[in-house]
Amino acid sequence: MTVVSPMGQRQVSTTRRTLLRLRAALLAATAVALVACLAVFLGVARTADAAADRSVPAILAVYDAQHALRSAHAAAVRNLTDGGLLLGDPGVDYQRQIAGAGQYLTLVAENNAAGDEGTRDIQTVEALLVTYTGLIGRADASYRDASLPALGGAWLRDAASLMDDILGLLDDLLAKQVAVLDEQRDNGWTHRLTPALWLLPLLALGALLVPTQIYLSRRFRRALNLPLLLATAATVGMVALTSLSLQSAADLDQVRRDVAAVRESRQGQFQQVRQEAADALADEVRKRCPGGCARTVAGLRASAAPPSPSAASPSAGAAEADTLTHAARAADSNSVEFVLPLLALGIGVLILAGFQPRLAEYGYRST
DSSP states (O other): OOOBOTTOOBOOOHHHHHHHHHHHHHHHHHHHHHHHHHHHHHHHHHHHHHIIIIIHHHHHHHHHHHHHHHHHHHHHHHHHHTTGGGGTSSOHHHHHHHHHHHHHHHHHHHHOOSHHHHHHHHHHHHHHHHHHHHHHHHHHHHHHSTTOHHHHHHHHHHHHHHHHHHHHHHHHHHHHHHHHHHHHHHSGGGSTTTHHHHHHHHHHHHHHHHHHHHHHHHHHTOSOOHHHHHHHHHHHHHHHHHTHHHHHHHHHHHHHHHHHHHHHHHHHHHHHHHHHHHHHHHHHHHHHOTTTOHHHHHHHHHTTOOOOOOOOOOOHHHHHHHHHHHHHHHHOOTTHHHHHHHHHHHHHHHHHHHHHHHHHHTSOOOO
């Protein structure tokens, strides 16, 4: 109704004021919902991107570097102790694996997610690797001299000890990369209560839209307000799209489980190669020192005891492929960050369109 003051001045009707307030509340709720949805979705997306682009590649590269170094050492020991000196060096496989380990360490450095500590570990490993290859070169030279095979065995033992140190440093580096992945998986954006930050504003918007349509239907005796009905559907669409962040968070959880599976599958490979190298070196020490090195031989064999039987685990290749697949899926935003603002803009336009006829119909009236 139109309200007339005692002085005869025309005032805005109470119905019009109600409509204006409802419209303002709906527009404000839309803006708040958009900000909340974008903040959470982009937060999860950035976290997943960091995991897929840095943490996961770094972790897998460390595993590959460890395997390449173990394989290189086993190849050098096998070749030098089995007469491989006829080839003129510790062996082609040794050279190939050492080169591969260098490439993997470069990948770790490029994707290092552990900051300065990770960088220092990588630099230390690279420096020790130079020393290790020097020891293998000395062992090779000693084996070439028919009078120095025992010295060659001593150089191989030193190289084996240094390789253990290198692999220990890589274990530390790996733990730091995995710790970063754990932080990314468990940070605030992927917390189980985070969805409330975007879901509650969207529910509030929906809770305003539905009563508003009921009010308009009763007040103006119209069964349907199509723009507001479409705005309600768009709100449901925002809920569906933003909920994709939950899937990204779940994929990050799966990535962490995949990394554990990679570790399990790699351990069998590592232990097998390590045992091969330790047994070959133990045989060489026993051959060169048949009477007085029993304790050294026993120590070499004990250092690479066969792993205890365990349930079958997926191959390393399959586990790493699964890890990369889930990491890429977690980081794939499907362009939702662009669709959400368009939906919110559409909701705002539909709210304005839904109220405009009613405001025009029930505006300022003369008495």
